[in-house]
Amino acid sequence: MTPAQKRALVTGGTGFIGAATLSRLIERGYEVHLLGRKATWDGAGLPWAKSPRFHQIDLLQQDCRDLLAAIRPTHLLHLAWYAEHGAFWWALENLDWVAASLRLVRAFAASGGTRAVFAGTCAEYDWSADTLDEATTPLRPATLYGASKLALFQLLQAARDQLGVSTAWGRIFFPYGPRDQAGKLLSAVIDGVRAGKAVACSDGRQVRSFIYVEDVARAFVALLDSDVSGAVNIATDEISSVRDMVSLAARLSGDESLVQFGARPMQKGEPPLLRAAARRLFEEVGFRPQFNLADGIAETVRLRAAKAN
């Protein structure tokens, strides 16, 4: 008996996390289709014969039903969202993405899809808790971004039986990696130190569950390939202070002393500790990270330097 072809449709597949999912999906035997707004796609260096098929569409503006009926994906990995650094927390585009995501999942179900995984966020949780657990931590987002992701999650949960699609929702914790947007903390530190400039940081005492972007991608692909349903934290069980992470990145970039901790105020609403419960991802999905923080930071510094040179 030949297993039926699994056909994955990926949105946001050219983005920070999405780009890292493509080769994993191919490895797992998926025929991969990408949706994207740009007119062309560079193929992301993947071998031509197995290269994902790229379909140009603007999900915020265009009706996707005909396209999905033509592709007939069995699996959907919906990572696309408004992600402009800094602005995304309160942008009204969050509402547009809720609407577009609902239209997408309706079209996916109508075209015969059976399994869908969506990108959620740890910002759906009440951040007054220290450990953020899928089963027990209250959901109380403090931002429009968190509220929008949560609303979509709750709608998918409520519509589960009617949609006839098995769904899971990956709540991403604090991802980092070499393709991170330049304005973000780690990129700023690496680029600054490499340029011999002082880098102003907060005191960096806040502790977070960080996860390397390749592990985020692997976790999403494992989740898509499982039948686990509902919310699953996308995180490892390793925590670190921002200070330790930044110090390591600066040291590996050439000069730890260029980082000025305490030179900037802590951002408003930054709790001292946000730790993910990673039990569901580890035990139910069977995921194991390939990068601990030291390795992930080393890889980030190495790849960012390679790109800059």
Added chain:
Amino acid sequence: MTPAQKRALVTGGTGFIGAATLSRLIERGYEVHLLGRKATWDGAGLPWAKSPRFHQIDLLQQDCRDLLAAIRPTHLLHLAWYAEHGAFWWALENLDWVAASLRLVRAFAASGGTRAVFAGTCAEYDWSADTLDEATTPLRPATLYGASKLALFQLLQAARDQLGVSTAWGRIFFPYGPRDQAGKLLSAVIDGVRAGKAVACSDGRQVRSFIYVEDVARAFVALLDSDVSGAVNIATDEISSVRDMVSLAARLSGDESLVQFGARPMQKGEPPLLRAAARRLFEEVGFRPQFNLADGIAETVRLRAAKAN
């Protein structure tokens, strides 16, 4: 100083509740615009000179931005939703209406609108509570309809400052009236008794906050014309058992003895008591109902008979 023209855009304006809002809006000095799917509109018997302007659009299928930019409404009363009797509780069209409503409010804000009121539902509340209060009762919908309305409410709340629109959310309790869909309980009782047929009912012991459709419409218009924000129950402070309401309707229709209480099982998940806290609507919005239950039932029977003859 001449007050600026208030221009109200009403969706669902040809429906059960929406149709009753039109003359109230005109009375309050609004220039009224209706959106509707049908090609034409009968004018609802309103005087031609003040008749609302009708614009044909299918909000589920069409982009409404150009139309709203042309109308430039100052006020939005969004009542349209999927309302097929029986089916609406679990229909996937609920998701489509969340998406369409988000697009609508974005277009309304972009076209310069300042005040918007939306139709919510008492089914957003946890029905294990007896008295459903905006400030204290947990929100825990048991249906896709309730979850969809709640998700939209929470998104509007989270986006309030960014939208720059003053918003309120009217949670409708148990409305009744002569234009009620024929399959609904009260219509079935009146039509059945008038035809001399026995009508099978549940035991009818459940107690509800009922409200006459004209009062629902008046409450929404009063809310639109106020600056009260957030959720407001659309209900009176009068409660009644289904049995008492049905008995009165049957008596006024000719023969109370044709109603067979207990001949049908109670619908699943029907709590014995659902009473609205009506304090916000009465005290903050300043609404007073014009119909008590006896008057509302009498009017319903009278108008339904007039229509049938």
